[in-house]
Amino acid sequence: MIYAEILAGGSGTRMGNTDRPKQFLMLGNKPILVHTIEAFLLNPRIDRILVVVPNVWLDYSKDIMNKYNVYTDRVHLVVGGSTRNETIMNGCRYIESQWGITDEDIIVTHDSVRPFITQRIINDNIDACLKYGAVDTVIPAVDTIVESTNNETITNIPVRKYYYQGQTPQSFGIAQLTSLYNALTEEEKDILTDACKIFTMKGHPVHLVMGEGYNIKITAMYDLKLANAILEGHLHD
Numbered sequence: 001m002i003y004a005e006i007l008a009g010g011s012g013t014r015m016g017n018t019d020r021p022k023q024f025l026m027l028g029n030k031p032i033l034v035h036t037i038e039a040f041l042l043n044p045r046i047d048r049i050l051v052v053v054p055n056v057w058l059d060y061s062k063d064i065m066n067k068y069n070v071y072t073d074r075v076h077l078v079v080g081g082s083t084r085n086e087t088i089m090n091g092c093r094y095i096e097s098q099w100g101i102t103d104e105d106i107i108v109t110h111d112s113v114r115p116f117i118t119q120r121i122i123n124d125n126i127d128a129c130l131k132y133g134a135v136d137t138v139i140p141a142v143d144t145i146v147e148s149t150n151n152e153t154i155t156n157i158p159v160r161k162y163y164y165q166g167q168t169p170q171s172f173g174i175a176q177l178t179s180l181y182n183a184l185t186e187e188e189k190d191i192l193t194d195a196c197k198i199f200t201m202k203g204h205p206v207h208l209v210m211g212e213g214y215n216i217k218i219t220a221m222y223d224l225k226l227a228n229a230i231l232e233g234h235l236h237d
Contacts, residue, residue, distance in 0.1 A: 001105045002126060003095060003174070004040045005050045008033055008061070008112035009080025009087040021057065022218060023112040028231045030068050032218055033061070035115035037070040043122050046108070048099075050091045052080045085181070085192050092178050101174050106130060109195060110169040113218040116230060122169065124209045129171035134199045137211040138164035167211040170195050180204070 008023040018025060023033040033051070040049050053061045058077060065071035078094045080087035088109055095101060106129045110117060121137060128135040141163040147156040172195065180198050188201060196206045218227050 001047045001099065001102075002045055003048050003050060003091075003105065003107045004043075004046045004122075005052060005088065005091040005107050005109045006033070006036055006040065006112050007080070007084065007087055007109060007168075008051055008053045009084070020060075021054070022224075023053075024057070024060070024064065025218075025224060027115060027218075027224070027227055031064055032115050032227075033112050034064065034068045034070055036110065036112050036117065037065070037075065039115070039117045039119075040108075040110075040122070041070060041072065041074065043119055045123065045126055046074070048095075049075045050078050050094060051075060051112075052078045052087050052091050055079045083192075085189070085195055085198070088195050089178070089181055092174055095174060096178070101178065103173070103175050105174045106171060107174050107177070108169045108171045111217055114168055114215055115218070115227065116212070116214050116216065116234075117169070118212060118215070121209065121211055121215065125169045125171040128207050128209050129173065132205070132207040133173040133176055134196065134204060134206045135169075135171040135209050136196045136206050137167045137169050137209045137215070139167060139211045139213060139215075141165055164208065166194065166196075167215050167217070169209075172199075176204075 024031050027035055037051060040046055058079060061077060062071065078091055081090045108122065108125050125135050125137065141160050144160055145158050145163050146154055149155045180202050192198065199206050214230055216223060216227065218224050
């Protein structure tokens with residue numbers, strides 16, 4: 001089975017003074033989250049879509065998904081965890097409890113606030129994950145990367161051609177992801193920045209899929225303004 005997991009568990013504190021988490025803010029004429037769900041509903045290869053939200057926003061999520069007709073038989077609401085990786089694992093636990101997990105099952109995890117995900121990126125993730133077991137979506141780094149270990153002076157300027165900016169989706173074989181995560185110590189879990197690090201920490205390769213520059217993550221108000229401009233551009237193409 002091929003599952004998609006849309007990660008909508010964040011509180012959106014960097015968005016500023018808003019009355020709801022950023023995934024529920026309007027982009028054009030519908031919430032950001034709805035745009036993202038619609039992109040995955042368009043893909044016939046996705047068997048089930050998990051939308052993982054904070055417990056306090058569960059009823060609200062259900063209401064807006066019903067309002068915009070994306071709460072279909074393929075879509076399941078799941079309560080998120082206290083961290084990004086715990087949220088991902090809550091989705092995996094839900095899958096195991098509802099349908100069981102086989103070695104062939106994969107999960108395509110995606111930020112709810114990246115609404116411009118394309119079918120090409122989704123399909124490339126599915127193909128690469130079925131082949132390799134762990135995949136990250138990236139774009140080449142455009143700007144020079146500067147390292148400062150003391151936050152005051154440059155300690156290293158790495159060769160840019162070897163560096164990429166991470167996006168989502170990140171896709172994994174569910175059985176292996178679960179096994180590796182359960183084998184982590186609490187100290188290892190504390191230093192995790194994203195799910196791909198679960199694999200790299202344990203010596204498992206993560207293969208690259210190319211993203212798109214416009215597959216942006218809406219984090220701050222500027223990003224929302226940019227997203228509306230992108231949306232307007234798409235509507236007029």
